[in-house]
Amino acid sequence: MARVLKQFTLPPSLLFPQGWSGTVPDLRRIQEALAGRVSLRNAFRSLPRWIAGVDVGLGRFAKIARAAAVLVDSRTLLPVAEAVVEQPVALPYIPGLLSFRELPVVLQALAQLPRRPDLLMCDGQGIAHPRRFGIAAHLGVATGLPSIGVAKSILVGTHDSLPGRQGAQRPLLIDGEGVGTVLRSRAGCAPLIVSPGHRIGIERAADFVMAMLTRYRLPEPTRLADRLSKPPRDTEHR
DNA sequence: GCGACAG
């Protein structure tokens, strides 16, 4: 059952005031209001043990959203629990409003985990967003849990040129304000865009992501969730 | 008015 979700802090009415529906301007106003609940204060001094990665994959014609939540033990970087939930897609993808499309099913998947994560990592932006309220920030505020956004590309913001070596970092700026970190997680790969979601600062968010890297471009929690969220591909050829 | 635009 929904063991974890019941422990989450805010009631649905406060998480999504318009019940996920409404016009684009309506949804933007919701983000502006909820952005005020985001905290950049660090909830942890060092990497906590239980980290959940979440991601959403779409079927062939984007009819079904498949959310995956993978609980990883940061001491071993190995998965200790997984959950997958599928649900019809309710909204189209609109840049800047991703969370309204993906969060409903993500919350369902998180609810299936056997224990409450200490920290969440998800695909997409945290505060590196036009209204400082990307999906990672929304997820953090919705659950009350610390969260970090790990995106594969920039939504908004600029940065100085980034060295090619692994570990290189540059601040991501929006109108001169630091909102995240452009991080070369792996040499020869496009950098990751790391930004705080909730209850963590810019610098520590990048540190925690680095601590979860192995040989791949994505940190383990997100990488595993990404794989799990992909619908099984047809192998049949008539 | 014209592009840009997480997943």
Added chain:
DNA sequence: ATCTTGTCGC
């Protein structure tokens, strides 16, 4: 996000 085989570089 998804559609897709082979191929070039760290």
